Amino acid sequence: MSDPVTHIKAPRKSSVLSHGGFVIGGSVLLLLLLIAIFAPLLAPYDPFVQSLGERMKPPFWHEGMSPGHWLGTDQLGRDYLSRLIYGTQISLVIGFGAVLISGFIGISLGVAAGYFGGWVDTCINAVITTRLSLPVVLVALAIVAVVGGSLTVVLLVIGLLLWDQFAVVARTATQQLRNAEYVSAARAMGTTHMHVMVREILPNIRASLIVVATVEMANAVLIEAALSFLGLGVQAPLPSWGLMLSEGKNFMFFNPWIITLPGLCLFALALSINLLGDGLRDIQGDKR
Amino acid sequence: MSALLTLRNLSVTIGGNEIVHGIDLDVARGETLALVGESGSGKSMTAMALMGISPPGAVVRADEMSFDSGKAPAALRGDRLSMVFQEPMTALNPVFTIADQLMTVYRQHRQSGASEARDRALHLLDRVGLPDPAAQMRKFPHQLSGGQRQRVLIAMALMCGPDLLIADEPTTALDVTTQVKLLDLLGDLQAELGLGMLFITHDLGVVERVSHRVAVMQQGHIVETGETKQVLRAPAHAYTRKLIDSLPRPRTPAARNSGKTVLQARGVGRTYTSSSWGKTQSFQALKEVSLDLDEGEILGVVGESGCGKSTLARILIGLDRPDTGSVEIAGEAATSLPQRSLAKLVQPVFQDPFGSLNPRWTIGSILELPLKLHTDLDAPARRARVADLLRSVDLPVSSAEVTPRALSGGQRQRVAIARALAVEPRVIVCDEPTSALDVSVQAQILALLRDLRRDRGLSLIFISHDLAVIENLCDRVMVMYKGEVVEEGAADRIFANPRHPHTQALKDAILRVEPLQQDGLATGEK
Numbered sequence: 060m061s062d063p064v065t066h067i068k069a070p071r072k073s074s075v076l077s078h079g080g081f082v083i084g085g086s087v088l089l090l091l092l093l094i095a096i097f098a099p100l101l102a103p104y105d106p107f108v109q110s111l112g113e114r115m116k117p118p119f120w121h122e123g124m125s126p127g128h129w130l131g132t133d134q135l136g137r138d139y140l141s142r143l144i145y146g147t148q149i150s151l152v153i154g155f156g157a158v159l160i161s162g163f164i165g166i167s168l169g170v171a172a173g174y175f176g177g178w179v180d181t182c183i184n185a186v187i188t189t190r191l192s193l194p195v196v197l198v199a200l201a202i203v204a205v206v207g208g209s210l211t212v213v214l215l216v217i218g219l220l221l222w223d224q225f226a227v228v229a230r231t232a233t234q235q236l237r238n239a240e241y242v243s244a245a246r247a248m249g250t251t252h253m254h255v256m257v258r259e260i261l262p263n264i265r266a267s268l269i270v271v272a273t274v275e276m277a278n279a280v281l282i283e284a285a286l287s288f289l290g291l292g293v294q295a296p297l298p299s300w301g302l303m304l305s306e307g308k309n310f311m312f313f314n315p316w317i318i319t320l321p322g323l324c325l326f327a328l329a330l331s332i333n334l335l336g337d338g339l340r341d342i343q344g345d346k347r
Numbered sequence: 348m349s350a351l352l353t354l355r356n357l358s359v360t361i362g363g364n365e366i367v368h369g370i371d372l373d374v375a376r377g378e379t380l381a382l383v384g385e386s387g388s389g390k391s392m393t394a395m396a397l398m399g400i401s402p403p404g405a406v407v408r409a410d411e412m413s414f415d416s417g418k419a420p421a422a423l424r425g426d427r428l429s430m431v432f433q434e435p436m437t438a439l440n441p442v443f444t445i446a447d448q449l450m451t452v453y454r455q456h457r458q459s460g461a462s463e464a465r466d467r468a469l470h471l472l473d474r475v476g477l478p479d480p481a482a483q484m485r486k487f488p489h490q491l492s493g494g495q496r497q498r499v500l501i502a503m504a505l506m507c508g509p510d511l512l513i514a515d516e517p518t519t520a521l522d523v524t525t526q527v528k529l530l531d532l533l534g535d536l537q538a539e540l541g542l543g544m545l546f547i548t549h550d551l552g553v554v555e556r557v558s559h560r561v562a563v564m565q566q567g568h569i570v571e572t573g574e575t576k577q578v579l580r581a582p583a584h585a586y587t588r589k590l591i592d593s594l595p596r597p598r599t600p601a602a603r604n605s606g607k608t609v610l611q612a613r614g615v616g617r618t619y620t621s622s623s624w625g626k627t628q629s630f631q632a633l634k635e636v637s638l639d640l641d642e643g644e645i646l647g648v649v650g651e652s653g654c655g656k657s658t659l660a661r662i663l664i665g666l667d668r669p670d671t672g673s674v675e676i677a678g679e680a681a682t683s684l685p686q687r688s689l690a691k692l693v694q695p696v697f698q699d700p701f702g703s704l705n706p707r708w709t710i711g712s713i714l715e716l717p718l719k720l721h722t723d724l725d726a727p728a729r730r731a732r733v734a735d736l737l738r739s740v741d742l743p744v745s746s747a748e749v750t751p752r753a754l755s756g757g758q759r760q761r762v763a764i765a766r767a768l769a770v771e772p773r774v775i776v777c778d779e780p781t782s783a784l785d786v787s788v789q790a791q792i793l794a795l796l797r798d799l800r801r802d803r804g805l806s807l808i809f810i811s812h813d814l815a816v817i818e819n820l821c822d823r824v825m826v827m828y829k830g831e832v833v834e835e836g837a838a839d840r841i842f843a844n845p846r847h848p849h850t851q852a853l854k855d856a857i858l859r860v861e862p863l864q865q866d867g868l869a870t871g872e873k
Contacts, residue, residue, distance in 0.1 A: 240703035249687030
């Protein structure tokens with residue numbers, strides 16, 4: 060009789076909370092998420108209400124601030140703090156929405172190409188190559204210019220353009236796992252291709268895909284800001300940070316805070332997403 | 348004999364855990380000391396500490412670590428002491444030619460001209476037995492076979508005329524017949540050049556073949572050292588005795604087969620073709636292979652890497668289709684069955700215990716999957732069945748809750764066997780299921796397979812490159828060579844009287860340790 064096995068090692072504790080970048084990025088992103096969700100409760104004013112008598116009031120650290128407008132007002136007298144708070148909603152909707160759409164497209168194509176290989180791979184690779192040869196901002200500009208800008212259009216355009224990294228990473232990672240013995244074991248058990256791709260392969264390439272997702276999310280937020288800055292993204296009077304930069308650019312020499320504040324917000328969001336992504340990569344790298 | 352390497356009270360600590368606990372070693376000039384132990388025993392850590400190439404974060408302490416009663420050995424690495432690694436493909440840089448790699452070592456330590464280095468490289472390649480050294484010098488590592496690459500590595504280690512050679516499992520990645528040739532080569536070189544050699548291995552057969560003295564390591568301690576013959580014949584320590592007991596030994600087959608054929612393959616052939624830039628290359632992996640497996644029988648399939656045995660396994664379990672021939676399992680034509688139906692007849696157990704279980708799943712869900720696919724059991728019934736399966740492979744029921752990461756190699760292989768048993772197939776195809784395991788764990792898995800055969804009447808096809816394992820487990824043996832079956836028959840007949848030269852070569856390559864004097868009946872069965 061073989062020896063019975065009595066000792067099972069305890070699983071190792073994860074080092075999630077000891078990673079500085081992950082904690083800082085995660086906290087800032089969580090904070091921004093909470094701000095976006097509770098914007099109606101947090102914003103002191105309606106972000107759309109104009110008050111021409113209160114135009115261009117400076118924020119609290121300048122003399123002559125208007126009581127109640129902590130971060131001042133813009134050229135139409137709208138409360139800047141409220142607009143920044145509502146702007147969080149737009150950036151996060153774009154960020155998460157675009158990543159959901161592009162992630163779904165890219166991961167489906169990439170996993171299918173990597174798993175089936177052969178002509179499926181050849182075809183999907185051609186599509187990926189085509190997409191990689193398109194300059195994202197220019198194509199987005201052209202489409203928005205033709206179709207007309209709105210939050211939905213911008214979200215769809217960015218989502219439909221940013222899937223390439225997902226596809227490339229998913230394809231390569233799947234190719235590495237395609238011949239793993241646990242995949243063979245699942246096939247030998249009579250599982251469907253769908254089961255193998257979704258249940259056996261996908262959980263094992265999740266780590267790299269999450270990192271891609273964070274990079275692409277920051278990317279989507281910045282592209283939305285760029286499109287809005289150029290006047291082809293989210294349309295006024297929606298309080299997009301990019302649009303606020305654009306509207307403020309004429310006043311920036313006398314009132315620099317009017318572009319510094321939305322710029323700082325964009326910077327904080329993009330940085331927190333990237334820190335989170337790096338943290339996730341490091342933490343998951345540990346476990347390999 | 349003068350002491351070449353002296354090591355007193357060496358300990359290695361990584362991240363607060365002491366891996367090697369104060370060991371003493373001596374290697375004399377002209378002597379081979381084997382350091383033997385199972386994975387995790389600290390033997391490679393010891394070698395790396397000697398060479399001064401410990402992984403980052405490792406703290407090495409020793410009362411004395413000296414070479415030829417002088418400098419620290421790490422200062423002389425590459426020059427007076429050199430190392431041969433386990434994996435010849437990764438130890439050679441794929442983008443440089445053999446000549447580049449051999450000559451660089453020499454020129455770095457000897458400040459010599461290119462022609463002198465070239466002459467020495469040619470001489471050594473010839474000495475390690477590579478045909479046409481001048482032609483080999485121009486090749487890249489991928490153009491050589493595994494055995495040839497390992498010969499190049501040995502030549503590289505000898506380039507500067509070292510006094511001490513550290514060989515870390517140098518033959519583990521090679522075929523058995525190649526292994527014997529290389530061991531003999533290392534032995535000859537060692538005697539001829541008067542080298543001291545520290546030979547690290549997990550294989551007691553190798554120890555017996557190459558070493559004068561042996562040190563047995565267990566969990567960072569040296570538990571026994573002495574003359575090789577003395578230690579292997581009359582081990583003083585219980586652990587050494589356990590290692591020797593675990594070696595697979597010949598065994599009279601149980602001969603329990605009923606005579607009813609459960610699996611029948613006829614004329615199975617498989618050719619792989621690949622085309623690039625319009626050139627089509629084809630490789631015939633299997634040629635006209637036929638086999639029969641009776642109910643309750645264990646059929647061994649043995650051969651070297653590339654002989655087609657894994658292709659045969661993939662065809663039998665339905666992961667690949669043969670170009671010609673047919674496979675019948677329990678009266679059904681396996682090659683035309685949908686995978687889902689075939690899965691109920693035949694299940695695999697693969698080689699790599701770290702690769703055959705999905706690392707993201709718990710053991711419970713891994714074992715439940717076949718039950719979900721092939722039975723109508725509800726969730727509580729499935730869990731009860733999973734518990735039964737775990738018990739049948741001697742694992743605690745609580746292991747259903749953990750992921751494979753929490754299990755050792757042997758425990759994972761038990762899970763893989765339980766998974767294969769879940770659908771109660773007629774045949775289980777094991778592709779090298781023990782070759783990644785330590786000998787003591789291997790002995791346990793072999794015993795488990797035997798128990799399962801006895802209790803459940805399982806029919807097994809057991810694929811291995813290791814004749815000793817086959818001899819220990821199988822009733823009948825099929826020897827494959829270059830895609831063909833060259834010999835087949837009852838295990839005892841094949842081993843007593845091999846007819847084909849390749850079978851003879853495989854048999855000669857078994858490195859045996861003679862049974863213990865006091866306990867001649869030790870057989871690895873507990």
